[in-house]
Amino acid sequence: xxxxxxxxxxxxxxxxxxxxxxxxxxxxxxxxxxxxxxxxxxxxxxxxxxxxxxxxxxxxxxxxxxxxxxxxxxxxxxxxxxxxxxxxxxxxxxxxxxxxxxxxxxxxxxxxxxxxxxxxxxxxxxxxx
Numbered sequence: 001x002x003x004x005x006x007x008x009x010x011x012x013x014x015x016x017x018x019x020x021x022x023x024x025x026x027x028x029x030x031x032x033x034x035x036x037x038x039x040x041x042x043x044x045x046x047x048x049x050x051x052x053x054x055x056x057x058x059x060x061x062x063x064x065x066x067x068x069x070x071x072x073x074x075x076x077x078x079x080x081x082x083x084x085x086x087x088x089x090x091x092x093x094x095x096x097x098x099x100x101x102x103x104x105x106x107x108x109x110x111x112x113x114x115x116x117x118x119x120x121x122x123x124x125x126x127x128x129x
Contacts, residue, residue, distance in 0.1 A: 011043035020053040026062040033066040042075025045108040049081025057093035078108040
């Protein structure tokens with residue numbers, strides 16, 4: 001599996017550098033989500049802009065694993081760069097209902113920072129009461 005990882009202070013971005021998402025790739029992708037979470041990253045952004053083909057929606061279920069891991073760590077799992085083919089499969093399988101999907105990495109970063117600010121504000125509000 002070819003991919004790149006770009007680690008930031010508040011999140012990590014993974015770009016899948018494969019044109020096809022297959023059953024061979026998904027277990028390794030799930031493992032990467034788990035590994036990054038154990039390293040302390042609770043916000044993960046997955047860039048699928050290179051992926052333009054997927055065997056079936058079952059292979060996309062690995063995205064739900066990433067989402068579950070991040071939610072459990074009180075973070076966000078965001079998918080970006082979704083091509084039309086992948087978007088159709090996500091919609092058919094209703095996986096799109098569970099995921100945070102945005103257009104690009106800048107939007108994902110904005111969403112993460114807004115969420116972090118909200119957590120800080122709610123945390124300070126809770127401490128006052």
